[in-house]
Amino acid sequence: MKKSTRQAYGEHLNELFKSYPKMVVLDADLSGSTKTAVFKKEHPERHFNVGIAEANLMGVAAGLAAGGQIPWASTFAIFGTGRAFEIVRNSICYPNLNVKLALSHAGISAGEDGGSHQSVEDVSLMRSVPNMTVLVPADATETCRMMEAAMEIDGPVYIRLGRMDLEVLFDEDYEFTVGEGVELKIGRDVTIIAMGLMVEQAMIAAEYLKGEGISAAVINMGSIKPIDADLIVETAAKTGAIVTAEEHSIIGGLGSAVCEVVSERFPVPVVRVGLQDTFGQSGKAQDLLEHYGMTAEAIVAAAKEAIDKKV
Amino acid sequence: MKDLEKIANKIRCDIVKMVAKAGSGHPGGSLSSVEILTMLYFEKMKVDPKNPQMPNRDRLVMSKGHATPVLYSVLAAKGFFPEEELDHFRQLGSILQGHPDMRKVPGVEMSTGSLGQGISTAVGMAISGKLDQSDHRVYAILGDGELQEGLVWEAAMSAAHYKLDNLMAFVDNNDLQIDGDIRDVMSPYPIVDKFKAFGWHVISVEDGNSFDLLEKAWTEAKDVKGQPTVIICKTVKGKGVSYMENVCGWHGVAPKPEELEIALKELELED
Ligand SMILES: Cc1ncc(C[n+]2csc(CCOP(=O)(O)OP(=O)(O)O)c2C)c(N)n1
Ligand SMILES: [Mg+2]
Numbered sequence: 001m002k003k004s005t006r007q008a009y010g011e012h013l014n015e016l017f018k019s020y021p022k023m024v025v026l027d028a029d030l031s032g033s034t035k036t037a038v039f040k041k042e043h044p045e046r047h048f049n050v051g052i053a054e055a056n057l058m059g060v061a062a063g064l065a066a067g068g069q070i071p072w073a074s075t076f077a078i079f080g081t082g083r084a085f086e087i088v089r090n091s092i093c094y095p096n097l098n099v100k101l102a103l104s105h106a107g108i109s110a111g112e113d114g115g116s117h118q119s120v121e122d123v124s125l126m127r128s129v130p131n132m133t134v135l136v137p138a139d140a141t142e143t144c145r146m147m148e149a150a151m152e153i154d155g156p157v158y159i160r161l162g163r164m165d166l167e168v169l170f171d172e173d174y175e176f177t178v179g180e181g182v183e184l185k186i187g188r189d190v191t192i193i194a195m196g197l198m199v200e201q202a203m204i205a206a207e208y209l210k211g212e213g214i215s216a217a218v219i220n221m222g223s224i225k226p227i228d229a230d231l232i233v234e235t236a237a238k239t240g241a242i243v244t245a246e247e248h249s250i251i252g253g254l255g256s257a258v259c260e261v262v263s264e265r266f267p268v269p270v271v272r273v274g275l276q277d278t279f280g281q282s283g284k285a286q287d288l289l290e291h292y293g294m295t296a297e298a299i300v301a302a303a304k305e306a307i308d309k310k311v
Numbered sequence: 312m313k314d315l316e317k318i319a320n321k322i323r324c325d326i327v328k329m330v331a332k333a334g335s336g337h338p339g340g341s342l343s344s345v346e347i348l349t350m351l352y353f354e355k356m357k358v359d360p361k362n363p364q365m366p367n368r369d370r371l372v373m374s375k376g377h378a379t380p381v382l383y384s385v386l387a388a389k390g391f392f393p394e395e396e397l398d399h400f401r402q403l404g405s406i407l408q409g410h411p412d413m414r415k416v417p418g419v420e421m422s423t424g425s426l427g428q429g430i431s432t433a434v435g436m437a438i439s440g441k442l443d444q445s446d447h448r449v450y451a452i453l454g455d456g457e458l459q460e461g462l463v464w465e466a467a468m469s470a471a472h473y474k475l476d477n478l479m480a481f482v483d484n485n486d487l488q489i490d491g492d493i494r495d496v497m498s499p500y501p502i503v504d505k506f507k508a509f510g511w512h513v514i515s516v517e518d519g520n521s522f523d524l525l526e527k528a529w530t531e532a533k534d535v536k537g538q539p540t541v542i543i544c545k546t547v548k549g550k551g552v553s554y555m556e557n558v559c560g561w562h563g564v565a566p567k568p569e570e571l572e573i574a575l576k577e578l579e580l581e582d
Contacts, residue, residue, distance in 0.1 A: 029488050029489050029490045029496060032489065032490065033489075049490055051456070051459035051497025052426050053497070056461065082425075083425065112334075112409050113409040113410065114408040116410040116412075116425060281404075283404075287403045291403060
């Protein structure tokens, strides 16, 4: 079955509201795309569309949180983390307010709208702000678990959502804990650490490598901040080589986060699969992923490169 | 039919064709802006498709950047690039990105698509023209939903402050945005009073799909001195394609082959 993470988000808002009556949902003229319209249909009195005004979206969300409500603020990731960055920083994170940012159309899989609408730096931006928690779901199931985890945190959380339909990888009993990665596959020779839609590609790559006699571990690192440093160190010690895979710039995202950990605690070669410091462009999501080398094949090549670099 | 109307009709056909071919894009707000762009590029603007970087050319910034179908169709009809290029709209490798890219398309003056930013850059371009004592004009095309962005009003304030009488903005007042009627989502009204309060000369055009009325407004605007002018044009979103007219759902959806056929039949009837 296939489902986008944004669709899972919209649907799960209604579920969560049953336990959290203080929830409010905010949008900025994109409720059909972010899927907050699904919540609006059920609870119009707790849905606020601020219009095409992302800076105001985040300011209003901060005020609602200060007043004791629990806001989920949604728009495209490019506008929510970009246009509104400093409001997120100063009005939400600095006072550590309880605002959840669920921002959609992240990454180049946003597709035909093109480079102006494809955020390739949102994780980097959000990760660098104190108090912010950053979560990147790999499928619809994990999206729901992350939303539940976000409600348990009294502070800002960014959940990165996508436009594209993705394979549902995890069963309903899948567990997610903030600050923990999930080892999906055990391996000896190399570790692939992936986030978001690259997790599925990582699994495919590991299968392929197995056929070539290479044993690859796969870790789904959905919690980008806090990151599971202990798990990274443990796997680095075990396999001695790491590939990171993200649908994001290799600057500041998952690849950087992993390098920060290993370079301080257990240096091993790391090869980063992701956008190589470039903007995206218009095209079909699948074509773009192939064009920019965010595929299982790219991970396989990177794994061999990482293994070759072992001393 | 007069020449401009003939051109406008061709532009409309190109808009629906290119969006249908791409399978995505923004027909509604493109169709509402056809007369504004056609008048400017075919009658008013000093531009040379053979020399798109001519220093003293007039500039147009598509602040409502999603309306690339109308912008590209007009630029192609004007000869800035081959019309065949329209067939590659939104495809991998094409110069015709979903939103305008000034580094890829001859005739595109500013990369836009994030609403609110275009008008701000137009202010900078107008100041640049003043600094260089150039007589060229800067045009900016705004959506009415776009007026909800705070940046629009920061730009508006600065345009009046710097007395930018070389800046002429058009608001495509089609009363719709993505999530519905602009008055229901987040009303920007009263638009006229707001711009007046920000120090602009304001002209209202009752039918922004009428060349005669647009022509009159432009003629008044061109002689205004000491302040920027905004022309608020009442338009019909989806204009010219019956099933798209005033229907918010056609903001960013491509017609299917059957729907394209109906649209082209209707538009060709007007020829
Ligand atoms: C900053 C920003 N926020 C959101 C969007 C997504 N978006 C694209 S078009 C649109 C609605 C625009 O409405 P309007 O300005 O009235 O344009 P028109 O009706 O002329 O198409 C929105 C919200 C965007 N492009 N930029
Ligand atoms: Mg509009």
